[in-house]
Amino acid sequence: MGDPRVRRTAVPGLLVLDLQVHRDPRGWFKENWQREKMVAAGLPDFAPVQHSVAHNGPAGVTRGFHAEPWDKLVSVAAGRVLGAWVDLREGPTFGTVHTQVLEEATAVFVPRGVANAYQTLTEDVVYSYLVNDHWRPDAAYTMLNLADETAAVRWPVPLERAVVSDRDRAHPRLAEVTPVPPRPVLVLGAEGQLGRALVRHLPGAVGRGRAELDLADPAAVASLDLSPYDAVVNAAADTAVDAAETAQGRRSAWEVNATGVAALASAVREQGRTLVHFSSDYVFDGTGGGAGGYAEDAPLCPLGVYGQSKAAGDLAVAVLPRHYLLRTSWVVGEGRSFVATMADLAARGVSPRVVADQVGRLTFTDELARATAHLLGSGASYGTYNVTNDGEPTSWAGVAERVFAALGAEVSVTRVSTQEYAASRPVDAPPLAPRPARSVLSLDKIRATGFTPGDQGEALARHLRRRR
Incomplete structure (x- = not known):
């Protein structure tokens, strides 16, 4: 397998990884997490401890902006999505947006305090999260409304026709969000x-x-x-x-x-x-x-x-x-x-x-x-x-x-x-x-x-x- 390539974005610490995918008549294979190669390429050595996977049935499933209290590496194991990220951290880049199509050859490293959302572009998308802290029910998330006018993400499937949870539709606009402070x-x-x-x-x-x-x-x-x-x-x-x-x-x-x-x-x-x-x-x-x-x-x-x-x-x-x-x-x-x-x-x-x-x-x-x-x-x-x-x-x-x-x-x-x-x-x-x-x-x-x-x-x- 070849080495991955890391690209920076306008959101500090939000990194796009171009992965090497080996294809043959049977399908494809990739190294979705390879610590030695990815750290050498510029990914932080973020020490993941939990792997979670979400299956999404129809195209147009849209999961809303959540800034979680840990770092994560997101990718797809099947299908394609439009990913969107908004910096909700305290500081001069608060509100900065990055969008990126995720398919099998792409992954994104998301630092703590950056909100993650995505919309499925195909059916039966399998979405992967690799995180460096264990999920717990009392974890504090910072949310942003998918339709926020400041972030202005152009969702391929309009939100009024997309599959969105009621909770995600009710999240606050950017002007109402309290920025995520750095951990001391x-x-x-x-x-x-x-x-x-x-x-x-x-x-x-x-x-x-x-x-x-x-x-x-x-x-x-x-x-x-x-x-x-x-x-x-x-x-x-x-x-x-x-x-x-x-x-x-x-x-x-x-x-x-x-x-x-x-x-x-x-x-x-x-x-x-x-x-x-x-x-x-x-x-x-x-x-x-x-x-x-x-x-x-x-x-x-x-x-x-x-x-x-x-x-x-x-x-x-x-x-x-x-x-x-x-x-x-x-x-x-x-x-x-x-x-x-x-x-x-x-x-x-x-x-x-x-x-x-x-x-x-x-x-x-x-x-x-x-x-x-x-x-x-x-x-x-x-x-x-x-x-x-x-x-x-x-x-x-x-x-x-x-x-x-x-x-x-x-x-x-x-x-x-x-x-x-x-x-x-x-x-x-x-x-x-x-x-x-x-x-x-x-x-x-x-x-x-x-x-x-x-x-x-x-x-x-x-x-x-x-x-x-």
């Missing part, structure tokens, strides 16, 4: 620095903190209802790197970063949603990556417990059909961070000893949130993406020196090795977790989606100005 994104870990940035950058996002959903509670995760949401963005994590080397900290890190994430991934898969999850440079040992930094497909090789728990969470997320795994490093937000600590020391006139043999790039939470919004909104391919700020990699000591210079501190930073820093710690201090010596992540893949990471030096300067 659910942000977990919303009380943290990254969570707060995500809520700011994702329009209409709903945030939940640990008190509302604790990833360490398997029963709470299993009972999570995701039906109101388009995607789940998980910013919840146990990031106590050094504490993870203790007995209690090890349990906590694995409960949240591994077991909890696996439970969340299972809930997202069962309910057919998209998961955005954040990973760490700590899943690498810092000895590889080359000059360009670690690529997304570099082998996992964590050094410490924290990195091991994050790597386990990554593996759980990576098997989801619809996921974005954002791997990042050296995160800085509004609140406690390395940059905040250095700024406080500079203000107090304290000269710190800072490690100079660990190299990477800063990632500001606003940059991570901006990349998340871009991936969710651009239709970028699912998978793993490295996301940090751009710029020449530097050491922790180099970052500290920039902070001290920007704040006009009268004292300087003392550069030390990781070994020297560890030896100078108090005897009763918790164990120091191993860190990757080189945390540089390649940004080529995220750039290829049209996202341009901001320079870390410029972002640091803006961050420090806001602190003043």
